[in-house]
Amino acid sequence: KAGVTQTPRYLIKTRGQQVTLSCSPISGHRSVSWYQQTPGQGLQFLFEYFSETQRNKGNFPGRFSGRQFSNSRSEMNVSTLELGDSALYLCASSLDTYGYTFGSGTRLTVV
Amino acid sequence: QKEVEQNSGPLSVPEGAIASLNCTYSDRGSQSFFWYRQYSGKSPELIMFIYSNGDKEDGRFTAQLNKASQYVSLLIRDSQPSDSATYLCAVIRDNQGGKLIFGQGTELSVKP
Numbered sequence: 246k247a248g249v250t251q252t253p254r255y256l257i258k259t260r261g262q263q264v265t266l267s268c269s270p271i272s273g274h275r276s277v278s279w280y281q282q283t284p285g286q287g288l289q290f291l292f293e294y295f296s297e298t299q300r301n302k303g304n305f306p307g308r309f310s311g312r313q314f315s316n317s318r319s320e321m322n323v324s325t326l327e328l329g330d331s332a333l334y335l336c337a338s339s340l341d342t343y344g345y346t347f348g349s350g351t352r353l354t355v356v
Numbered sequence: 357q358k359e360v361e362q363n364s365g366p367l368s369v370p371e372g373a374i375a376s377l378n379c380t381y382s383d384r385g386s387q388s389f390f391w392y393r394q395y396s397g398k399s400p401e402l403i404m405f406i407y408s409n410g411d412k413e414d415g416r417f418t419a420q421l422n423k424a425s426q427y428v429s430l431l432i433r434d435s436q437p438s439d440s441a442t443y444l445c446a447v448i449r450d451n452q453g454g455k456l457i458f459g460q461g462t463e464l465s466v467k468p
Contacts, residue, residue, distance in 0.1 A: 276454045287461065288400070288444065293454035301455040335399055337456070343388065343407075345456060347399040 247271065249338050249348035257354045263324040266351045270317050270338030276300075277319040278345070279311060282333040291334075294319055326355045357382055362445050362459035371468050375432040379445030379459055382426065386447040389421055389428045390456065394442045403443075404430070435466045 250269040258264050270277050278293035290303040294313035311321040331354050337345040362379050369375045388407045392400035406412045406419040418431040432439055442463050446456040
């Protein structure tokens with residue numbers, strides 16, 4: 246059974262640019278959530294989508310947005326990139342509330 | 357006060373010993389509790405979840421939950437060098453399924 250797939254694995258962007266990250270959940274999983282991981286702040290929740298609807302949102306600025314498609318695949322977008330957005334972005338998918346499986350992540354570097 | 361707190365470590369134990377990892381949480385509305393293991397450069401991997409008071413065992417791992425004390429722990433028996441990783445505690449609040457709130461993680465080192 247395929248796991249959670251995130252693309253791309255690595256990205257280098259310049260300040261002010263925008264970026265889109267993709268996440269394909271495990272087949273049958275309808276919940277997809279996104280997290281940012283940095284050495285200083287640890288793992289922080291960005292948002293969660295369930296059946297194409299944003300169900301929960303973390304405390305991040307509006308530059309961070311996401312969406313989910315009818316096939317449960319999800320994308321997150323960060324506009325007007327800042328140096329502080331450099332991080333590992335992880336998505337996790339779940340069938341229910343008891344098992345959240347993470348993808349390998351996208352390492353974003355903003356220069 | 358952070359919502360989920362863990363000792364950052366590093367926690368060092370000899371091979372074959374029991375490693376005890378602790379986590380406290382501040383929101384009494386928390387309903388589900390998770391332990392993840394994260395190797396350096398890798399993504400978190402779910403080890404166990406628990407949602408009822410008491411103990412839950414899975415192989416060498418035992419999760420313990422005490423909602424009255426707002427405390428959850430993970431015991432690793434017969435620790436192996438391959439258990440060396442960062443262990444992350446996470447909780448989900450009532451009615452906020454899908455939103456895992458993580459502690460900072462405890463780094464565990466198992467010495468041969």
